[in-house]
């Protein structure tokens with residue numbers, strides 16, 4: 070077994086130093102070492118998007134990232150999305166639009182949606198469907214998810230305008 | 233877009249005679265915040281102190297004898313704590329255990345959990361290791377030496393039925409119409425349903441069409457893999473944390489397989505990431521339990537995605553032949569079906585349900601259905617949303633469409649004419665009470681979608697209908713009145729899609745309080761009364777019924793308390809809209825009285841415990857517009873509308889969600905999904921990349937029309953929603969493809985190569 074490494078990274082705005090084996094994925098370390106179990110595992114090979122986190126602002130499937138690759142990176146996981154005093158507009162929109170059934174895909178969708186709206190604050194339905202096609206949901210048929218994402222964009226615009 | 237077509241008068245008369253306050257509204261689900269913030273704990277998220285990890289070693293062969301298993305090298309690896317095989321389970325004998333959506337033979341269940349002397353499919357569990365880390369356990373799995381004698385395998389239902397096919401079980405003798413056959417075979421059972429006189433019926437027909445259909449093995453495809461964590465305590469009590477559709481069912485299965493009294497197993501149902509019927513039978517739970525017994529530590533065992541595809545319940549591939557006759561007026565005179573379903577390694581496909589559903593949308597005066605349950609070297613099939621019915625509807629609804637085309641009949645008019653209605657006898661015997669087949673068709677008829685003509689090249693529109701029984705079964709809840717007027721509700725139906733809110737809403741409606749004033753919790757097997765599985769579209773119906781009963785129980789107790797406080801007879805106190813009204817203008821709101829409860833006597837705890845008879849069957853009709861690319865055979869969905877009789881929609885958003893999700897699973901089944909095997913019986917596409925479920929990019933919005941024909945067997949008219957929407961899509965798509973490019977697809981999935989093949993065959 071290879072020696073453990075120390076990895077220094079920023080997770081949800083906090084400096085974190087962690088110890089991991091070189092073979093451990095970021096997903097495994099987030100879930101098993103750091104107890105950030107909000108990031109979900111659906112396939113472990115990059116095909117379902119349930120493990121999506123933001124790494125330096127870009128969405129990545131954390132099951133295909135080695136934890137050692139997070140050295141020096143800034144990470145955002147589902148646990149860091151909500152402000153202290155409530156929910157993020159994306160989370161609120163998912164609730165109001167009933168965009169989850171079992172909810173296992175939800176953290177991944179919310180992270181991908183955050184990334185989409187950062188890149189494109191005013192997406193069309195087609196933009197949404199294209200951008201989120203790497204996130205699988207088996208329960209909803211995506212109808213309410215797509216609506217929630219479109220609604221999130223509106224909510225975010227309002228929130229920005231109000232500031 | 234969604235519409236709710238509510239018959240107000242009827243809906244009201246089923247409840248309290250007044251319009252509902254809570255039912256039919258769309259509150260935010262109670263578990264919502266936990267699920268959008270990542271706080272909700274699913275099975276894989278549990279981490280008890282001292283946790284170690286288990287890994288299951290699986291068979292690389294589709295069919296083989298296990299000659300020996302040598303675990304010595306694995307045990308010698310540092311960090312490995314135990315290795316178990318079938319010998320560590322008890323031999324439970326050939327007893328049948330009812331799981332709620334199908335029954336299992338306990339000996340077969342035990343052999344499926346860990347193979348005894350034979351493996352019956354690639355992916356069959358053979359041994360399990362517990363080690364300090366999952367990586368060590370994986371390494372150790374590679375060090376176990378299993379000596380296999382490879383046997384010839386048989387992978388599809390037609391081949392398996394041939395005489396001379398490799399036999400999976402030397403001691404399996406066909407139950408042939410109730411008689412036991414004398415020669416072993418892969419056919420576990422042949423049964424028949426019959427009504428009228430089939431030959432006479434066909435003789436009366438003007439047009440008779442007979443076709444054969446084949447459907448591929450598909451998987452439920454829940455995003456969360458199976459998981460189980462178990463702790464076998466020194467006192468012989470076992471705690472199991474798992475994602476399951478039925479905590480009580482897991483409790484019973486584990487108790488049977490590891491040989492402890494049922495009450496020594498406590499199952500804590502974690503949040504569950506999808507099930508669709510596939511998380512009812514146990515796979516990992518008994519394994520985690522025996523690994524824990526051997527190590528004295530809690531053990532967590534997870535499947536990876538390939539394990540899920542190769543080791544858990546797909547739904548059967550099937551061969552179906554349908555013959556249908558209609559007279560000059562377009563009335564069905566006779567119907568006949570031959571249906572053979574793959575069961576997987578052990579008997580038990582959903583052929584029974586498939587056979588009961590195939591003709592159920594119609595009045596079939598003369599009918600015969602022959603069903604065959606056939607074992608093949610594939611994973612043991614499990615329930616999948618309306619188990620057995622989708623295969624059947626694909627066959628029947630395609631023949632119906634062909635008849636309509638040939639006789640130039642409008643397909644919706646044909647359905648209305650022949651629709652099953654109150655009093656129609658199903659071929660297998662039962663007579664329908666009030667049902668909504670006609671209403672589901674009429675809803676499509678008057679939809680915007682149907683009324684908008686479809687134009688353009690290579691485009692077509694298809695319709696299809698489907699039926700599912702729904703079911704009742706047992707549920708129990710308890711509910712406590714808190715001093716602030718909120719009610720804590722403990723129920724035992726694991727919540728896969730928002731059901732705890734649907735149940736809480738029925739409690740709230742009955743008590744006259746807000747949905748938000750109910751705090752629902754899904755309890756473990758020690759904290760709540762017995763509950764059957766979450767499945768069969770039963771939870772909102774039966775557990776909702778139990779919540780209604782619990783609310784009535786609370787009301788009775790609170791009426792008593794009000795009477796005591798006012799010093800009047802309880803008969804002088806009535807409940808109105810959540811308030812308690814006494815003589816001379818005396819009144820308590822629910823909250824006012826709740827605040828006094830614990831100060832004036834015993835706590836108020838309501839109990840609801842039901843086994844309701846009156847579950848109502850559900851009907852759905854779907855319409856789809858497609859465009860087929862004649863160069864590639866790819867089918868693009870342009871527009872989709874699903875109508876369904878749901879009885880009463882408690883929370884319309886989640887009703888729509890069930891319909892949309894079911895429809896999309898049916899679309900995946902129809903267009904893409906399939907297990908690919910090589911000649912040795914190895915699945916070649918055991919990843920989500922190659923086993924392609926629909927993505928949001930493949931789909932338009934799914935429009936829904938909620939039809940409400942209240943079920944007389946439920947206080948609020950609930951029927952059940954989840955199962956039936958998966959049934960119509962493959963047939964509706966096939967019918968749309970036929971209209972678009974003039975080819976009749978008789979095999980699922982209708983993937984681009986298959987559609988292209990038919991297009992090219994037609995051209996030449």
Ligand code: FES
Nearest residue numbers: 111113115118132
């Ligand atoms: S778990 Fe990472 S993409 Fe599926």
Ligand code: FES
Nearest residue numbers: 170174206207208
């Ligand atoms: S809500 Fe279950 S997978 Fe998306």
